[in-house]
Amino acid sequence: MARFPADPRRPLTLRDVSEASGVSEMTVSRVLRNRGDVSEATRVKVLEAARTLGYVPNKIAGALASQRVNLVGVIIPSLSNLVFPEVLSGISAELEDTGLQPVVGVTNYRPDKEEAVLYEMLSWRPSGVIIAGLEHTEAARAMLENAGVPVVEIMDVDGEGVDSVVGISHRRAGRHMAEAIVAAGYRKIGFLGTKMPEDHRARKRFEGFSEGLAEAGLAVSDTEFYSGGSALLKGREMTQAILARNPDLDFLYYSNDMIGAGGLLWCLENGYDVPERLGLAGFNGVDLLEGLPRRLATMDACRREIGRKAAEIIAGRPHGGMIGGEVIELEPVLQLGDTIRRR
Amino acid sequence: MARFPADPRRPLTLRDVSEASGVSEMTVSRVLRNRGDVSEATRVKVLEAARTLGYVPNKIAGALASQRVNLVGVIIPSLSNLVFPEVLSGISAELEDTGLQPVVGVTNYRPDKEEAVLYEMLSWRPSGVIIAGLEHTEAARAMLENAGVPVVEIMDVDGEGVDSVVGISHRRAGRHMAEAIVAAGYRKIGFLGTKMPEDHRARKRFEGFSEGLAEAGLAVSDTEFYSGGSALLKGREMTQAILARNPDLDFLYYSNDMIGAGGLLWCLENGYDVPERLGLAGFNGVDLLEGLPRRLATMDACRREIGRKAAEIIAGRPHGGMIGGEVIELEPVLQLGDTIRRR
DNA sequence: CCCGTTACCGTTATCGCTAACATAGCGCTT
DNA sequence: AAGCGCTATGTTAGCGATAACGGTAACGGG
Structure with a gap:
């Protein structure tokens, strides 16, 4: 891979390829972009030269020129x-x-x-x-x-x-989940989610969820929020905390599948009867859920x-x-x- | 946010800002890059003009000029x-x-x-x-x-x-794991990993692992490979498969934590005595593991x-x-x- | 033999910005 | 007052490519 140009450390330009192949820069440019008419002979010549030189086009210059x-x-x-x-x-x-x-x-x-x-x-x-x-x-x-x-x-x-x-x-997603939960007969419902004020989508789901419950004359009974850390672990901790505080909850709605999965594992380990005594649901439909002991209810976010x-x-x-x-x-x-x- | 230039749809350039603020393009450039001396007065003037015009510098041109x-x-x-x-x-x-x-x-x-x-x-x-x-x-x-x-x-x-x-x-990582497993007294060892021929790191771990076992006069008793799909689920399936084929295995080494986690869940559900009867280990140290019922052995990949x-x-x-x-x-x-x- | 076509390739003029140098104004020294 | 050293700003000349157009050779029909 020899370098013809004087300064072997100077980056290659179209000119180098053009000189090496004996045609104008413009023709080289045409070949390299597959644009315009170029005879097969020169096309081969140019590609050959570009390849042996190891030329990589400069898109910065190209972008500036072509807008x-x-x-x-x-x-x-x-x-x-x-x-x-x-x-x-x-x-x-x-x-x-x-x-x-x-x-x-x-x-x-x-x-x-x-x-x-x-x-x-x-x-x-x-x-x-x-x-x-x-x-x-x-x-x-x-x-x-x-x-x-x-x-x-x-x-x-x-x-x-x-x-x-x-x-x-997300508002409607939350509402739909609320309707499904109510329809299944759950009544004392907890919500677990992120603390992040900038997660607008989680917030909207929560709002839609609350509205959905309200239409059935219900309200979210308790909430628990977290930020940072391993979501699976947080799911466990939050679940334990909310159930300790409020043992008669019969449903937990998680703002994402990861904490939901953590909650599910915790509930199963602690002998909760899921879904009879306690229902659970997450959000997103991540395919991680497929490997869990039980398939967590969720909504695919497309x-x-x-x-x-x-x-x-x-x-x-x-x-x-x-x-x-x-x-x-x-x-x-x-x-x-x-x-x-x-x- | 009015536009002074003739064509309101033409993208803004340094010249627009320079005209709006009454200094040269060069000075505008200096202000916008915080480079060189510019008096506080003109700096403010320029920034003001740039802001009200909504000017966004063109890095393509900048990069070309400055290399x-x-x-x-x-x-x-x-x-x-x-x-x-x-x-x-x-x-x-x-x-x-x-x-x-x-x-x-x-x-x-x-x-x-x-x-x-x-x-x-x-x-x-x-x-x-x-x-x-x-x-x-x-x-x-x-x-x-x-x-x-x-x-x-x-x-x-x-x-x-x-x-x-x-x-x-990764070679030494595999070897170390092998040594730890041997030291713990396991003897019939299975390996579970990805099928991907291009995952060189997984391959090297496997090679190092085999070498480590060989030094103790042991060998990998059985292997199981997968590709694609939910890793957690695959971990379950592979674990079931390898143990069905080879019930007397006493250790399973997984090439990553996800399939390891799936394997762990499956083993626990199916009443295996982990780690006495059957030991497990993964690789990577993902913090997902923290939420599992038991902490999977692993190696942090830094x-x-x-x-x-x-x-x-x-x-x-x-x-x-x-x-x-x-x-x-x-x-x-x-x-x-x-x-x-x-x- | 002339001229128009086609196919190919070269020339020129930017693109928007910055490096490098040039210049102007100022205060201070000697 | 000339000269110096600053600081603040302007001028010039590209950076490496492409758009747009111009030119040339080869060919064929009239």
């Missing part, structure tokens, strides 16, 4: 939540052969971090932005509006979006599908075409599992 | 493995206030995908590359060597690196620490300074938990 960037910014709160990697996988799959590529930014559920990440992303002039949630700082919202590229807000449809929106209604649809919208917009934003609401499916009694 | 890119490419096999998000979190934490920013690429354990992702990343001329594993295609290796930026290969030290290497020896150290190396290299690569080997810690008997 085109094949990146899609994806902004999510966390990677350790398991839900978001699944959304990502849906996005990647859909983007696979569109020439577009996702770039991920993580906010840790902090609005200021989200704003910073968004700013950073937009400074690379991506072809589109996919961002979790509908709640943003004022500045972030302004940036999204003025970005001049398609924006898709995902996960949640309960609120006003900037452009397109793909998600589920994570992969949300990713797919969002990517589809970005990929479908013909280069900045500002068509009106669409709102796609998916229907989460209730899975009763083995922890809600059936009759 | 500097604040991105670090991070290439990992998967996001659903839980291990890699943790590595990522270590990287992000360390990069937090260096001005550098990680950009993630996922290979799905496919060498050809890895090569493609690497090519794509290098075409953006990042300041460094962090890549999982030591095994790459020939072309990928050549790209890494000629990239002209620091490269850190992570997770594994059993092999030859391109530049710097941060990880643990995931966060690996991320930190790798990022530290990238951040510490003064802009392309090609100092010789360092090799940092971390020591995984054996945690006996409750599933290896102690005497």
Whole structure:
């Protein structure tokens, strides 16, 4: 892999390839991008030269000249939540052969971090932005509006979006779960969730859940919140705590499957009769649940599908075409599992 | 948020800000990058103008002009493995206030995908590359060597690196586990793992494990492999299968904690005396294990620490300074938990 | 033999920003 | 008053690619 140019440490440019193959830079550029007419002979010559030199195109220069960037910014709160990697996988799959590529930014559920990440992303002039949630700082919202590229807000449809929106209604999801629980005859219901004030979706589920209970003349009897740590362990601890405080609860609704799984394990170990004496339910439908001793009731949050649809919208917009934003609401499916009694 | 320029849809540039604030583009650039001396008065003026216009700098142009890119490419096999998000979190934490920013690429354990992702990343001329594993295609290796930026290969030290290497020896990890198991008096040992031929680290653990047993005059009595699906569930199924085939096994070594956890749950449900009659161990030390009925024996793979150290190396290299690569080997810690008997 | 077509390839002018150098104004020294 | 050293700002010349257009060779029909 010898280097012809004078300074062996200078990074390679189109010119190096052009000199090595005896054609103009423009022709090399055409070959490398498969664009325009190039004779088979020179095409082979150029590719050969590029390969032996080990040339890697400089997309920075390319993007500046063409005003085109094949990146899609994806902004999510966390990677350790398991839900978001699944959304990502849906996005990647859909983007696979569109020439577009996702770039991920993580906010840790902090609005200021989200704003910073968004700013950073937009400074690379991506072809589109996919961002979790509908709640943003004022500045972030302004940036999204003025970005001049398609924006898709995902996960949640309960609120006003900037452009397109793909998600589920967490409020209705909570309400549906409440209805199912009431229908199954449970009456003294506890709620266990995260303490994070910025987890708007969990909050909306809780609100919808409360409303659903209210319609049946019920209310949440007790709540327990946590933050940080191993979710499975927290689920155990919280379950123990809430049941110690309130032994006559007959249902526990967890804001996610992980703490729900922890609660389930704890209940089984401590001899609770699930689902007769005590019902349990989580949220998300993570496939981890399949390996549990009993299948926890949950609701599938359509994570992969949300990713797919969002990517589809970005990929479908013909280069900045500002068509009106669409709102796609998916229907989460209730899975009763083995922890809600059936009759 | 009014727009002064003629065409209201034209993206903003430095010139717009410069005209709005009455100074040269260069001065605006200086203000926005906090570089060079600018009087407080003009600084305020410029920031004000930039803010009201909603200007977002164009890093593409900036990078081209300055030959500097604040991105670090991070290439990992998967996001659903839980291990890699943790590595990522270590990287992000360390990069937090260096001005550098990680950009993630996922290979799905496919060498050809890895090569493609690497090519794509290098075409953006990042300041460094962090890549999982030591095994790459020939072309990928050549790209890494000629990239002209620091490269850190992570997770594994059993092999030859391109530049710097941060990880643990999976071979020795397997061997240590074997020694601990033998020392605890187990003799008929089964191994359960992934089928993936490209999971070199799991393979190396298995090899080291076999060597460790061999030194005590033992061998792996039976093996069971899987691919895809819910790891927890697979752990159950494999455990059932291997024990049905080979009821006198007295120890099961799992290649990761998830299938180990599934196995543990299955064993407990089916009345196995763990750890007396049957010992179990996994690998990784994921904190999910804390919520299990019993603490699975495992070895911490130092995931966060690996991320930190790798990022530290990238951040510490003064802009392309090609100092010789360092090799940092971390020591995984054996945690006996409750599933290896102690005497 | 001329001219229009087609197929291929080169030239020129940016893209938006920053490195490096140039310059202007100021206070102070000697 | 000239000269010096600052500080604050402007000017110039690219960075490495691509868009848009221009040019040329080869060919064929009239």
